[in-house]
Amino acid sequence: MAKIRIAQYWGAGCGGCDVALLDIDEKILGVAEMADIVFWPIAVDAKLKDVEAMPDGYITATFFNGAIRNSENEHVAKLLRKKSQLVVSFGSCACFGGIPGLANMYTLKEIMDYVYTKTPSSDNVERVFPTPHWKAPEGDLEIPVMYDQVFTLDHVIDVDYYMPGCPPTTNLINEFLGIVEKHVKEGAPLPPKGSVIASQKTLCDECPRTRTVKKVDKIFMPYEIDIDPKKCMLEQGVICLGPSTRAGCGAKCLEGNQPCRGCMGPTADVLDQGGSMLSALASIFSIGNGEGLLNEDDIMELMLQVKDPLGTFYSYTMPSSIIKRKVKERKATTAPKEA
Numbered sequence: 001m002a003k004i005r006i007a008q009y010w011g012a013g014c015g016g017c018d019v020a021l022l023d024i025d026e027k028i029l030g031v032a033e034m035a036d037i038v039f040w041p042i043a044v045d046a047k048l049k050d051v052e053a054m055p056d057g058y059i060t061a062t063f064f065n066g067a068i069r070n071s072e073n074e075h076v077a078k079l080l081r082k083k084s085q086l087v088v089s090f091g092s093c094a095c096f097g098g099i100p101g102l103a104n105m106y107t108l109k110e111i112m113d114y115v116y117t118k119t120p121s122s123d124n125v126e127r128v129f130p131t132p133h134w135k136a137p138e139g140d141l142e143i144p145v146m147y148d149q150v151f152t153l154d155h156v157i158d159v160d161y162y163m164p165g166c167p168p169t170t171n172l173i174n175e176f177l178g179i180v181e182k183h184v185k186e187g188a189p190l191p192p193k194g195s196v197i198a199s200q201k202t203l204c205d206e207c208p209r210t211r212t213v214k215k216v217d218k219i220f221m222p223y224e225i226d227i228d229p230k231k232c233m234l235e236q237g238v239i240c241l242g243p244s245t246r247a248g249c250g251a252k253c254l255e256g257n258q259p260c261r262g263c264m265g266p267t268a269d270v271l272d273q274g275g276s277m278l279s280a281l282a283s284i285f286s287i288g289n290g291e292g293l294l295n296e297d298d299i300m301e302l303m304l305q306v307k308d309p310l311g312t313f314y315s316y317t318m319p320s321s322i323i324k325r326k327v328k329e330r331k332a333t334t335a336p337k338e339a
């Protein structure tokens, strides 16, 4: 049997997705048996020029992790798209922008200013910033151009499959590798283009915690209360993104008595994970006008207890959300006076 060819690349991310692919234990031997890894910067000594020399469609499947933050990420994504039959958006950063996507709350100038002049370790009175092109005595130097916002992989290229998670779990990786193996060995059909390799349910559906119809009138940070490990987080007043998050991780954080932060992204019928979570939250408040019920002012006060709303509701999905990024209000221009 001819071997398939796999590539893996790391854009704007932490490297955890690369480690996750190595973490599939003995299954990695199965991968080695069915596939040649033709490009994987952290593990294989193949250079970009080797990819450039490959015929179009030469790579069977590319697993691209990390978001698109600079010109190099975009260039490599486009190159790998051209050279690959299938591209898998691997991990939450590639699928939704992930944690790096929270940078969309700042402009590039604000980020550069902070990092190069305001951090405690900055000693930069001359305000020197990275320059994409530089003429040095040794020759011309070029570094990638940072973009003003973080993009998802499918903002810049066409993607065949999505495998969310921060990082994707071993189970999901094995499930997908099994599908590819069956396709290669037996000609079994691949999932429809655009499929998300994860459960179609919400995390609450696979969470073992007990739920009642209890309403809440207080919100707590996880460290502020003694969380009952058997009861639903939300019903204890701790914000848990389970209702708006896709299942498939095995409720990992809940197992560790921590609320879900939403790394599997929204479910198929949810357009905006943060917006959906806000409406789920509204449904557990005891709203009304009677005694012990919350009116509009009480709810405003309650929501003000959420210390970092965007970081809470859009931890992993800011670039793919409806909001996408912070937009500064345009200053009203004054009409010129008539002469």
Ligand code: SF4
Pocket (backbone or CB within 6 Å): 012, 013, 014, 015, 016, 017, 018, 065, 066, 090, 091, 092, 093, 094, 098, 099, 165, 166, 167, 168
């Ligand atoms: S999805 Fe998570 S593990 Fe993967 S690169 Fe992004 S931050 Fe790292």
Ligand code: SF4
Pocket (backbone or CB within 6 Å): 203, 204, 205, 207, 208, 209, 211, 231, 232, 233, 234, 235, 240, 241, 242, 243, 254, 260
């Ligand atoms: S809200 Fe969180 S704790 Fe409650 S059932 Fe859903 S996933 Fe479990």
Ligand code: SF4
Pocket (backbone or CB within 6 Å): 166, 203, 245, 246, 249, 250, 251, 252, 253, 254, 259, 260, 261, 262, 263, 264, 265
């Ligand atoms: S519980 Fe939520 S944040 Fe934790 S791994 Fe699962 S989807 Fe991700």
